[in-house]
Amino acid sequence: MSELSLDTIDIHTKDLYVTRGYPWQEWDLLRREAPIYWYEREGIAPFWAVTRHADVLAISKHAEVFVNSQRLRLDSVEDDERQVGSRLQRATERGWDPDEPPDFIFMDDPRHRKFRLLAAKRFTPAALRKLDGHFSDLSRKFADEFSAELTRTSDTGETCDFVRGFAQKLPLAAIGEMMGLPAGDWMRLKKLTNVMIGAPEPDFYRPGETRNQALQRASDEMTEYMVRLVDEHQERGPGAGDLSSLIVHSTIDGEPLTVQQLQGFLFVLLAAGNETTQNAISGGVHALLENPDQRELLCSDPSLVESAAEEILRWTSPVLQFARTAVEDFELSGTTIRAGEDVGMWYPSANRDEAVFDEPYRFDITRKPNDHLAFGGYGAHFCLGANLARWELRAALRALIPILPRMASAGPPGRVRNLHVAAIHALPVRAA
Numbered sequence: 150m151s152e153l154s155l156d157t158i159d160i161h162t163k164d165l166y167v168t169r170g171y172p173w174q175e176w177d178l179l180r181r182e183a184p185i186y187w188y189e190r191e192g193i194a195p196f197w198a199v200t201r202h203a204d205v206l207a208i209s210k211h212a213e214v215f216v217n218s219q220r221l222r223l224d225s226v227e228d229d230e231r232q233v234g235s236r237l238q239r240a241t242e243r244g245w246d247p248d249e250p251p252d253f254i255f256m257d258d259p260r261h262r263k264f265r266l267l268a269a270k271r272f273t274p275a276a277l278r279k280l281d282g283h284f285s286d287l288s289r290k291f292a293d294e295f296s297a298e299l300t301r302t303s304d305t306g307e308t309c310d311f312v313r314g315f316a317q318k319l320p321l322a323a324i325g326e327m328m329g330l331p332a333g334d335w336m337r338l339k340k341l342t343n344v345m346i347g348a349p350e351p352d353f354y355r356p357g358e359t360r361n362q363a364l365q366r367a368s369d370e371m372t373e374y375m376v377r378l379v380d381e382h383q384e385r386g387p388g389a390g391d392l393s394s395l396i397v398h399s400t401i402d403g404e405p406l407t408v409q410q411l412q413g414f415l416f417v418l419l420a421a422g423n424e425t426t427q428n429a430i431s432g433g434v435h436a437l438l439e440n441p442d443q444r445e446l447l448c449s450d451p452s453l454v455e456s457a458a459e460e461i462l463r464w465t466s467p468v469l470q471f472a473r474t475a476v477e478d479f480e481l482s483g484t485t486i487r488a489g490e491d492v493g494m495w496y497p498s499a500n501r502d503e504a505v506f507d508e509p510y511r512f513d514i515t516r517k518p519n520d521h522l523a524f525g526g527y528g529a530h531f532c533l534g535a536n537l538a539r540w541e542l543r544a545a546l547r548a549l550i551p552i553l554p555r556m557a558s559a560g561p562p563g564r565v566r567n568l569h570v571a572a573i574h575a576l577p578v579r580a581a
């Protein structure tokens with residue numbers, strides 16, 4: 150690679166994430182020379198690129214200064230406009246409020262907190278413990294299925310796709326069951342979220358359809374599904390016991406939520422619940438296959454599962470960034486962020502910050518402490534599903550330990566075209 154310079158580095162072009170993966174060298178340069186860097190490039194609205202651990206934490210902890218409601222994620226101007234246009238069109242067609250945020254991540258406190266609390270009790274360690282045995286059984290079942298696929302292909306030398314064969318199954322089943330969604334619907338919903346995040350789903354496309362048209366169709370079908378789910382729960386009345394029912398029958402300040410608010414709420418749980426964890430599982434297995442000493446260590450000492458899961462979260466950092474907008478001037482490590490300016494917090498970069506992590510580019514499943522920011526920076530919006538994701542990742546690793554020694558990497562991961570969740574849509578492996 151030619152010499153990188155601050156003036157020309159590119160950390161925003163989605164196609165580059167597909168072809169080269171995460172821009173580690175660019176983030177290293179930023180952390181070293183301009184950790185709070187005014188990033189102005191064609192095709193994306195300017196923002197302060199924040200790449201150090203301490204600064205991501207500081208922003209996250211000052212939710213009263215850095216708000217979510219104005220610019221939540223960094224995206225291209227083209228995609229920002231498309232999303233706003235599509236939201237307005239949907240609001241007009243359905244008679245919805247055009248100013249209502251799509252979901253509670255786009256809200257600020259105190260309103261955000263009221264919405265978040267409706268679901269929060271289902272994501273506590275105590276609530277998840279009740280599901281523990283069942284989800285462990287599911288992980289073992291999925292691992293057995295993948296093991297059978299490895300056995301079947303070992304003679305022919307065919308490659309298997311670890312994402313479809315294992316990684317996507319547990320997160321989908323976990324959130325699908327928690328939300329009480331019929332198992333027969335899961336794969337269709339998965340396909341819709343895949344299209345929406347930019348994964349190639351060739352059989353979804355109609356002849357001559359562009360990516361944006363397919364994306365719009367997937368998002369319309371998803372809205373339709375969630376609106377129907379809300380209707381069904383409203384007709385059935387409370388008491389179904391699942392997370393969807395709980396939310397549909399909740400009130401805020403004594404008022405029920407609108408259908409528009411409910412469908413957005415249910416959708417964000419489904420999408421956040423199935424795309425991110427899948428990437429930690431597939432990225433984690435990729436890292437273990439690329440670092441055989443760490444794989445052997447884990448297989449010989451399963452008590453390392455918990456620290457391995459944390460290292461995988463740090464190493465893979467499945468969420469690339471969230472943005473915030475300053476509502477007043479703020480002094481951040483010597484740089485003044487002016488009211489009205491946006492900041493982008495690059496979590497993978499924070500997770501390679503040499504000021505916090507010893508040898509950050511060493512994949513070390515025994516790393517302790519491991520204060521990674523894969524779930525965000527401990528502020529008001531800290532990942533609601535962190536306990537669930539951790540639990541799933543540990544269960545997946547435990548179930549995979551018997552078959553990891555039989556797996557070998559068979560090529561680089563296939564990455565989606567997305568600037569928010571840099572997901573892995575395929576991971577070729579073969580029987581070792």
Ligand code: HEM
Nearest residue numbers: 254421422425426429468524525526530531532533534538
């Ligand atoms: C490895 C898996 C996951 C990663 C890396 C991840 C990462 C993140 C990050 C970085 C944030 C933003 C935090 C902030 O702004 O400070 C977030 C928020 C959120 N996550 Fe996760 N997440 C994961 C799994 C899940 C799961 C399984 C769910 C389940 C539903 C979930 C639901 C949410 C929700 C609802 C929010 C918004 C919280 C709020 O605004 O109050 N996530 N996540």
